[in-house]
Structures are given as C-alpha cells and as structure tokens.
Amino acid sequence: MKKRILRWLGNIIALVVALFLILAVLEVAVRIFIPQSSILTVRDRYIGRTLKPNMDVHLQGSDWASHLWTNAYGWNGNTFPVEKPGHIKRILHIGDSLVEAIHVDTDKNFVSQLEQHMPGTQQLNLSVAGRGTFLELLTYRHYGRSYNPDVTVLWFYTGNDSRDNYVTRDFIKGISMEESVIEEPQLGILKTFLLQKLRLPRLIFEKGKDNPLFLWLLVRTGLLSTEPEELNRDIPLGLATTIVDTPERALAMEVNEKLLVAMKKEVDKGMLVLGIIPSLLEMDLRTTPELIEKYPVLQGKKIDLDFSQKRIAELAEQHGILVFNATPVLRQALLDGKKPYLEGDGHLSQEGHDIIAREFKAWLIAHNLP
Structure with a gap:
C-alpha cells in the first residue's frame, strides 16, 4: 500500500514538473518569437500608462512590421522642447492605438507626415493605446496644456471609443471632472x-x-474581481454601443457628449478639433448579413453602420467643435481597391496613414489652421 502511494506521489510530482517545464518552454518561446505591446509601456500616475521614454525598437505582427521610437516624454516621435518656439505653430494629437500607431514606422505615421509636409508646424503625438475620451482629457490636462498647442485634435475611433466611454460611465458620474489621478488596481x-x-x-x-x-x-x-461588461450579453458591447440600436448605445452617446463638452472646456489654449476615424467593420456595407449570421440575435434589430460616426460629428458640431471625419475618404479608398486597414487587427495600414495625412492636411489648410 505504501509503495502504491509513493508511486502515485512520484507520478504526480513528475506530472507537475513536466507541466512546469512545458509552461517554461512556452514562456521562453513567447518572449523570443511573439512581440508584446505591453512591454512598450510604463506606469503613469495621471493617465495610467504611456510608452517607455527614449525607446527604439523594431516590432512585427502577422501583417505588419515597424520601427518605433519615442521621445524623452514617452510619446511616439522625436523629442521637442516643452517651451514652444515663437515661430512655430503646434498641433497636438490625442487618441488611442489608431493614432499611437506602433504598426507603422514612427516617421511614417500620419502625425509625423503632417509635420514633414506642413513647414512651420510641430505635430505632437500624445496618443496611447487603450484610451477612452476621459483618459484623453486627462492627457491634455496633465501634459498637452503645458506644450501650449495652437490646435488640439481629439481623435475619436468609432470602433471602440463609445464602448470605452460607456464602460467608464459610472466612474465619471462618481467623481468630479477635476479628479486627476488614475489608480491602478x-x-x-x-x-x-x-x-x-x-x-x-x-x-x-x-x-x-x-x-x-x-x-x-x-x-x-x-x-x-468583477464581472466585465461583456459577460451575459447576447450582443457584444462593441456592437451594442455603435451600430446596433440599443439602450446601451443611447447611454454611450450621452456619455460621449458629456466628455466632448468637458474636453472643450478643458482646452483653454488654442482650438479644439474632433477627428473621427471609423472602424473597418463600419466601412463595408456587406458586413451586416455577416454579423447577423454570426449573431442571430441581431435578426430584426436596426443596424446602421454609419450611425456612430455621424452622431459623434453631430454632437461635436452642436457644441461648436470643428470636425474632421475620415469616413468618406477611407470608404472611397476601400471602394478603389486600396487597403487602408490592416486585415489582421483593423488598425490603420501605411496606406491608411498616408490617406489621413493627405486629407487632414488639406482640411487644416481649408480651415486656415493652425
């Protein structure tokens, strides 16, 4: 009996050791062969996270490769003096991963291209992946304002910003907009x-x-520790707050409006512009039947692929915020057979960055900005 117990105990120990070794090998393989975006960031007490300062790395994904470098402040781009030179006009860009743009070379993202093609301007990219509008507001408050911008562009990605803002609705209600520190769990x-x-x-x-x-x-x-918003949902929250007519979308738009108003109040230096970048899903009208097939619960629901970008633009304009909407040019690019999005994850491709750089430059000139 004792021998049998010892044999079983030995087998269990051997199994645990084997499992540990397998996991260790997998961990090493992940570190060697799979790029991890999380290692690119550092903790920031005001806005949660920023990119690591003074970084110079080469990254690669399934359908993209890039050379990323950051400045001394932890933003994507070259270092610049905090004090704005007198002869320079500054345009500040604040957004999420679509504008942070680690998927293309730093000098080829649309913010860098704008600086290259608009002499006399500095284009500062204060974008960080995973941002909603509230954290972008805090980014301006704690960092952007000190750079004394002539124009601040708040980039709104309709693919998930409404969802992100919806998720933070109770957090925003429970604190003053003057709150400035993001506590990490x-x-x-x-x-x-x-x-x-x-x-x-x-x-x-x-x-x-x-x-x-x-x-x-x-x-x-x-x-x-708590159940995420996505649990126990028939319709994914990303769809329920954008293209599907739901109570969640109505509430998300209320939160979006509140944040836009707060951002306009916050930007007390220069002019605020709202830039809208739609998701790839919203660009293709063939998406609707595919969604219904994937989520049968959508059958009979009112689906409007253009609702989110149009409504966000309306809300901004109602409060006197100028709007640049990239939807028409990106949709036309797709119709022309171009590929402005990465097929793997929906971020902007190099072609997408080229298109936005060209079109936004023309828009700025047409509006006499900066």
Missing part, C-alpha cells in the same frame, strides 16, 4: 506574478479577453 501576489511578470498569461488574456466563456472562467478563478 491592486493585485494579489499571484495575480501580479501571472499577469504582470509573465508574458504567456498576458498573451492568453489578450487573445481571449473578448470571449465571454474565457472571461467567465477568469471571474470564477478570482483573476477578475
């Missing part, structure tokens, strides 16, 4: 080790974070 020792120190768990989380079953498992195992 406190994790236990095990959670910290798994989700912050190791790359394999982070990769698994990134790949599965939009899967309700995966999120349910994380909640049940204690790795997520």
Whole structure:
C-alpha cells in the first residue's frame, strides 16, 4: 500500500514538473518569437500608462512590421522642447492605438507626415493605446496644456471609443471632472506574478479577453474581481454601443457628449478639433448579413453602420467643435481597391496613414489652421 502511494506521489510530482517545464518552454518561446505591446509601456500616475521614454525598437505582427521610437516624454516621435518656439505653430494629437500607431514606422505615421509636409508646424503625438475620451482629457490636462498647442485634435475611433466611454460611465458620474489621478488596481501576489511578470498569461488574456466563456472562467478563478461588461450579453458591447440600436448605445452617446463638452472646456489654449476615424467593420456595407449570421440575435434589430460616426460629428458640431471625419475618404479608398486597414487587427495600414495625412492636411489648410 505504501509503495502504491509513493508511486502515485512520484507520478504526480513528475506530472507537475513536466507541466512546469512545458509552461517554461512556452514562456521562453513567447518572449523570443511573439512581440508584446505591453512591454512598450510604463506606469503613469495621471493617465495610467504611456510608452517607455527614449525607446527604439523594431516590432512585427502577422501583417505588419515597424520601427518605433519615442521621445524623452514617452510619446511616439522625436523629442521637442516643452517651451514652444515663437515661430512655430503646434498641433497636438490625442487618441488611442489608431493614432499611437506602433504598426507603422514612427516617421511614417500620419502625425509625423503632417509635420514633414506642413513647414512651420510641430505635430505632437500624445496618443496611447487603450484610451477612452476621459483618459484623453486627462492627457491634455496633465501634459498637452503645458506644450501650449495652437490646435488640439481629439481623435475619436468609432470602433471602440463609445464602448470605452460607456464602460467608464459610472466612474465619471462618481467623481468630479477635476479628479486627476488614475489608480491602478491592486493585485494579489499571484495575480501580479501571472499577469504582470509573465508574458504567456498576458498573451492568453489578450487573445481571449473578448470571449465571454474565457472571461467567465477568469471571474470564477478570482483573476477578475468583477464581472466585465461583456459577460451575459447576447450582443457584444462593441456592437451594442455603435451600430446596433440599443439602450446601451443611447447611454454611450450621452456619455460621449458629456466628455466632448468637458474636453472643450478643458482646452483653454488654442482650438479644439474632433477627428473621427471609423472602424473597418463600419466601412463595408456587406458586413451586416455577416454579423447577423454570426449573431442571430441581431435578426430584426436596426443596424446602421454609419450611425456612430455621424452622431459623434453631430454632437461635436452642436457644441461648436470643428470636425474632421475620415469616413468618406477611407470608404472611397476601400471602394478603389486600396487597403487602408490592416486585415489582421483593423488598425490603420501605411496606406491608411498616408490617406489621413493627405486629407487632414488639406482640411487644416481649408480651415486656415493652425
């Protein structure tokens, strides 16, 4: 009996050791072969995270490769003096990953191109992936204002900004807009080790974070302390706050309007412009039947691929904010057989950056800006 117990114990130990070795090999493989965007950022007490300062790295994805460098402040681009030179006009760009643009070379994203093709201007890119409008407002408050911009462009990505703003609705209600510090959630020792120190768990989380079953498992195992908005939903929140007529979308638009008004009040130096970048999903009218096939619950629902970008533009204009909407030019590019988006993840391709740089430059000149 004792020998049998020892044999079973030995088998269990061998299994645990083998599993540990397999996971260790996978962790090493992930570190070597799979680029991780999370290692590009550092903690920031005001806006959560920024890119690492003075970084110079080469990145690669399934359908893109880029050379990314950052300045001394942790923004994508070259270092610039905080004090604006007297003969220079500054245009500040604040957005999420679409404008942060790690998928193309730093000197080829549309912000850099604008500076190259508009002599006498400095185009500063203060964009960080994963931002909603509230964090972008804080970015202006704590960093953008000090650069004394002549024009501030708030870039709104209709693919997920409404969702991000909807998720923060209770947070925004519960605090004053004067609140300025973003507290990072406190994790236990095990959670910290798994989700912050190791790359394999982070990769698994990134790949599965939009899967309700995966999120349910994380909640049940204690790795997520509260149930995410996506759980127990028939319609994904990203669709419910953009192209599908739902109560969530109506509420998201109310939050969007509140944040736009707050941003206009916040920008007390120069002029505020709202730039709108639509998602690839919203560009293709053939998307609707495919969505209904994937989500049968959408059958009979009112789906409007253009609603989000049109409504956001209307809200901004109602409050006296100038709007540049990239939807028409990007849709025309697709109709012309061009590929302004990366097929793998929907970010702007090099062609997309070229298009926005060209069109936004023309728009600025037409509006006598800066």
